[in-house]
Amino acid sequence: MAALDSGPFVWHDWLTRQDALTTYFKPKSVEQLLAFLATVPDLRKLRMRAVGSGHSTSDVARPFRLARDDKRAGIAVLLDAMELAFAETGGRWWRSDFPKELPGEKLHRVRAGMSIAELNQELAARGLAMANLGSYDGQTVIGAIATGTHGSGMATGPLADLVASIEMIAILKDPAGKPAVKHLRIEPKDGPTDPATFGAAHARGEHDLELIADLARGKAKERYAPIVQKLMGRAYYELIERDRDVLLMQIHSYVGAGIDEQARDAVRRCFARLYDLVKRESGASMAEIKHWFAHGMLHNVMAAIRAHELDEEWARALTENHEEECG
Numbered sequence: 001m002a003a004l005d006s007g008p009f010v011w012h013d014w015l016t017r018q019d020a021l022t023t024y025f026k027p028k029s030v031e032q033l034l035a036f037l038a039t040v041p042d043l044r045k046l047r048m049r050a051v052g053s054g055h056s057t058s059d060v061a062r063p064f065r066l067a068r069d070d071k072r073a074g075i076a077v078l079l080d081a082m083e084l085a086f087a088e089t090g091g092r093w094w095r096s097d098f099p100k101e102l103p104g105e106k107l108h109r110v111r112a113g114m115s116i117a118e119l120n121q122e123l124a125a126r127g128l129a130m131a132n133l134g135s136y137d138g139q140t141v142i143g144a145i146a147t148g149t150h151g152s153g154m155a156t157g158p159l160a161d162l163v164a165s166i167e168m169i170a171i172l173k174d175p176a177g178k179p180a181v182k183h184l185r186i187e188p189k190d191g192p193t194d195p196a197t198f199g200a201a202h203a204r205g206e207h208d209l210e211l212i213a214d215l216a217r218g219k220a221k222e223r224y225a226p227i228v229q230k231l232m233g234r235a236y237y238e239l240i241e242r243d244r245d246v247l248l249m250q251i252h253s254y255v256g257a258g259i260d261e262q263a264r265d266a267v268r269r270c271f272a273r274l275y276d277l278v279k280r281e282s283g284a285s286m287a288e289i290k291h292w293f294a295h296g297m298l299h300n301v302m303a304a305i306r307a308h309e310l311d312e313e314w315a316r317a318l319t320e321n322h323e324e325e326c327g
């Protein structure tokens, strides 16, 4: 196994507006990352943050969550040197009939830590290209996916919408409630992986992945849905707190939709996609999804009028316990 590439590190974002003194770890392979995790005495105390190329203008990639939050000081994990796991075999476990709905679409396994520029080169070598991209190509693929990086056009989704399957190392709980490191391949229902071929390869010892398909149903739903719902609520709350322009544009779009047919169609399409996303990722019922959206809309309006700045009963009643309610 390659020597561990790690040491003291001053992380800074691309704009050099934020920095943090930390330790970096640059695994060269999944095996190396798993071997490192196996040496950690108590995974519950581990603070790690995977960072991309630092192009986010918020503090999402900062190894310290908040400047004042010293307890969360963590190791910055850089993936730009990590090889593609199962480079030879990983693409052999796809179903031959995938995808039915989009017959022209091609599957391509990519390294999470590669830049969009590198991805473009790889695709070009296969005679492929992205239909729509952002204005820039220096971000990592995973950084762009994790933050919803998008190109132009209201009907073209973010880069994350193109992801059919994702492989990830996660720390979950074992049946006894202890942290357990898992190497997962996560897909929606009818995802690209053929469970039979995948399972046979696992039985032959060709890979250590656990397939989480059909995320919104059955056992997987029981295990992950509450986490997904909570995280989506938190992420949304943080977004509207942090980026008022996005919030105000959203509210403005409803006014436009009330008077203009094209704007109405676009907003309806957005809601349809949002509904599908929440349903798919959370596995929640129709009533739960309606409840979730209703709270989201209330938070939108309260955040827009800055109700939380007022010490009046109506404002407290309508704004308090945001995070619990969103989850």
Ligand SMILES: Cc1cc2nc3c(=O)[nH]c(=O)nc-3n(C[C@H](O)[C@H](O)[C@H](O)COP(=O)(O)OP(=O)(O)OC[C@H]3O[C@@H](n4cnc5c(N)ncnc54)[C@H](O)[C@@H]3O)c2cc1C
Pocket: 014, 049, 050, 051, 052, 053, 054, 055, 056, 057, 060, 061, 079, 112, 133, 134, 135, 136, 138, 139, 140, 141, 142, 143, 144, 146, 147, 148, 149, 150, 151
């Ligand atoms: C010059 C410039 C141009 C831009 N152009 C556009 C544009 O056209 N459209 C657009 O929508 N946005 C644009 N952005 C925003 C940019 O695409 C996003 O901020 C994106 O997140 C940057 O990716 P990154 O690799 O730098 O990720 P980072 O900022 O380093 O990280 C982003 C998030 O990803 C997480 N992450 C990183 N690696 C992993 C991993 N391995 N596993 C799990 N999580 C991980 C981090 O923890 C963090 O939460 C631009 C930004 C800049 C500075």
